[in-house]
Amino acid sequence: MIAITSSQVRSHFKEICDKVVEDVEAIIVTRSRGENIVMMSEAEYNNMMENFRVFSNPERYQKIKDGIDQYEQGKYSERELIDD
Structure with missing residues (x-):
């Protein structure tokens, strides 16, 4: 800075x-x-605020962390999106 x-x-x-x-x-x-x-910049501010919202909610943060852990352990499946 x-x-x-x-x-x-x-x-x-x-x-x-x-x-x-x-x-x-x-x-x-x-x-x-x-x-x-x-x-x-506005982009940096928006990014910082989004991170603040995620990290300030322990339940939401834990869900994201669990998802990352599952992905890193290969516990996921790929699916195709359906176009309407």
Whole structure:
């Protein structure tokens, strides 16, 4: 993660936004009179929130983990999808 000042963000906003999106890089914006903020792409934010929802529900997380374990142990069957 890169840390830059809020004045640098104001001066180079487009370039910083491009870096955030193209390099999948989160940027910490430091502020002298308050708490820092983090800039990230919408795709990264959505991914982070989805992971948060999965990991915050122990039952859902366990089902996913069990499915991965079954797959890795070869305990699965392949099926063809039916097109309607």
